[in-house]
Amino acid sequence: MKTSNKSVNQEAKNSFSIKGYFLRHIQVCLASLGRICRSPVSSLMTIAVIAISLALPAGMHVLIKNIEYVTSGWDGAAQISLFIKKGTTEEKVVNLKNQIELMGQIDKTEYISPTSALEEFKRLSGFGQALDALDKNPLPAVIVISPGIEASSPQQLNQLVESLQDNPIVDHAQLDMQWVKRLYSIMDIINRGVMIVGALLALAVILITGNTIRLDIQNRHDEILITKLIGATNSFIRRPFLYTGILYGLLGGIIASVLIGLSIGLLSDSVSKLSSLYSSGFELKGLGVDGTFTLIAGSTALGFAGSWVAVGKHLGKIEPS
Amino acid sequence: MIRFDNTTKRYSEGHEALSSISFDLNEGEMSFLTGHSGAGKSTLLKLIACIERPTRGQVVVNGVNISKLRKSKIPYLRRNIGIIFQNHQLLFDRTVFDNIALPLVIQGLPHREIGRRVRAALDKVNLLGKEKLYPVTLSGGEQQRVGIARAVVHKPPIILADEPTGNLDPELSAEIMHLFEQFNQVGVCILIASHDIDLLNKMNKRIITLQQGKIIYDGHEMAPKSYHNHENIQ
Structure with a gap:
């Protein structure tokens, strides 16, 4: 009996090969992308909500960075x-x-x-x-x-x-330098405010992805049952949902960066007019490469976190009976 | 291949579905499980597929003791079993090909191998040329054959079938049974739950009859009269 229990273990190991593992991940990722594309309206709405939730704090952050840049010249007045x-x-x-x-x-x-x-x-x-x-x-x-x-x-x-x-x-x-101190403390308050709003909206992104994945799991309840009966492991079942969450986050992050880029494009003309009136060469700065990368990576991580929570909470409950 | 040793299954609400069942199914043996509804047929099949665990006694499937099997190992046990359901349990948003390929995809087989094996399975159940169709466009008999193809595509040593001919007319039922016989001839252990007495008697295979969670008959003769009477009363 013991030797045979080992044979089940052996089989578990045999089905694992590194090349095949990556290949399967790519397949699942593409399949999840296909699933998102097949219901474009609802997917786009989810992605748009994620994008706006992220663009708001990220945009405020960009604004503050610009204000800091302008006022850094004023500190010399101390x-x-x-x-x-x-x-x-x-x-x-x-x-x-x-x-x-x-x-x-x-x-x-x-x-x-x-x-x-x-x-x-x-x-x-x-x-x-x-x-x-x-x-x-x-x-x-x-x-x-x-x-x-x-x-x-x-x-x-x-x-x-x-x-x-x-x-x-x-x-x-x-x-x-009284006024310099005041300016700095005002900036500090605004910075903290943006951080709080950012944290809340990041939580919102986790909840939005989590809820979308939860609905997805509910819709595919029968499919999950059948695949479990056929011998699918939990990680096999979990994978497409996690990839869906990651993709939602990734696409949301990309759209958020585009939104910020567009807003800065809209504002930059009037800002340069204003700064030329002050005979200053100041120009609005965008997220930059680093900022864009951080935004998209963070957004992807949030999407992953949301789907992880949903999968952990709801997938285990679905067992054949 | 499958061994029940004094197995009892009691559900949490106190109902005893199986009481001290003992029997052996050997490698390459084909047998029928019969009895009226509520006799414990489904529970017995669920114990083999590790959907339920025994309350007392042992269930050993392909050398693996179900009661001691870790939860994370259950999927690997199920890959040794092809399960056929009365209501087919097909995925209706996928083509016939994708449905049949599912067990192979789960096991992570290479793409080319999957195509080859799926077509072989389709050939066996006479559905070649329908691989691109969706299950809704198929008749009941064809859907059941897709279900059978999915159960055998990964060549499991054990096939379980729960009322596989339940919704089919006698002619189609005979056809499906003939398919099972073919699988049995290549050494697959098959257990079919059915209450289609006439069909069982024609097959001349081992019959295990359950009544109120106990085995009341186990042999190669016709299904017992008492069971017939019971069925007629109902």
């Missing part, structure tokens, strides 16, 4: 003011200014001497007469630094400020 200690000679201050310019990561520096600062203050504040009454100039010398684009992130700016603060003749270094 300024650092170095207030120099009282009694420092002008020579030392100019020396420091020259040192800072040599540091790199610096766009430009400007030296404001106590005298010119006082004059400017007099002019702008309207306290001219009152200030004349002072016998000493209370204002310190100031070096205004505009960091370059390379040092535009808040961490880099903070680092720069700290290193400047360590200089013995510097009384106080102040970073004027």
Whole structure:
């Protein structure tokens, strides 16, 4: 009896050969594609729902990337003011200014001497007469630094400020970047929002594929029973459904990338008009090769996940009785 | 080939479909299983195909003990059995060729080999030239022959048939039985469940009669009178 039980095992092994295995997978994949093509309307509707669900977060992601690209130029507007200690000679201050310019990561520096600062203050504040009454100039010398684009992130700016603060003749270094911080935190919120929406819609894609595959399994209930009676293994029965899910995801991902491409094509004309009004050379950027690949691969994975869930939940229940 | 050893099958609702059945079917033996509906014929066939498992006792098919068979190994057991159903169980969205090819596709045979074997099976059941048709366009007898071709195309050592002539007229039934005899002659073990007493008696084969889950007759003579009477009362 035992030897014969082994013969069943042996048979299980014999039916497996690597070349045949891949050939069968290709056959099943093509058969699933044929099945999708045979009911074009319902298949297209499923694929369109998947495509739109994915195009929405992916499109928002592209939009944010574009905004980040535009605003990266604005970060240079952050300024650092170095207030120099009282009694420092002008020579030392100019020396420091020259040192800072040599540091790199610096766009430009400007030296404001106590005298010119006082004059400017007099002019702008309207306290001219009152200030004349002072016998000493209370204002310190100031070096205004505009960091370059390379040092535009808040961490880099903070680092720069700290290193400047360590200089013995510097009384106080102040970073004027409140609005940069605000912009970054707004972008952060939007980014997180897009991620949440993206996660929800990815779940929706899994549910959509899962439900479509579930209906497919129900429609082919008798076929599954018959093939099980003839000796089909579970993986043989599972395979076409998994491939259907993968194909839904793949086609949905391709259509989603096309949708995003079309939207960017529609917007790019008016965006370049607007940016030329600001005399900026900015142009809308699309998903790019990497982004498109990620979108399609992700979509395929989601389709696979959806069909896997449906197959795992519903196929096992169908047993001949 | 098939051995029942004190086999009992009780369903979960308490109904005992088979009680302590014992019999042997040898390699290349053709026999009939008969009895009125509810006698346990279907349950017996289901145990052989491992659609049900025995509650007590053993069922050994082609040397494999059904009660100990792992679930993942069931498909490989079923590939040794060709099953023929009363209602044909054909796939109506596929051609005759694709229906018959199914067991070979499941076993992963190469394309050319499948074509060769399917045509051989079609030839045997006299359906050559109908391979591209869909089952709906065929008559009942032809559909049954497609079902038989599908059951034998992978050359299983065992064929089970559940009322294969149930819906056919006597002439067609005789034709189908003749087909089974041909398979039997090349050494296939065949078990046919049928309540067509007249047909069984003409065949002169071993007859196993079930009544209320027990074997009440097992021999090569005519079906027992008591069973006839029972049938007539019903």
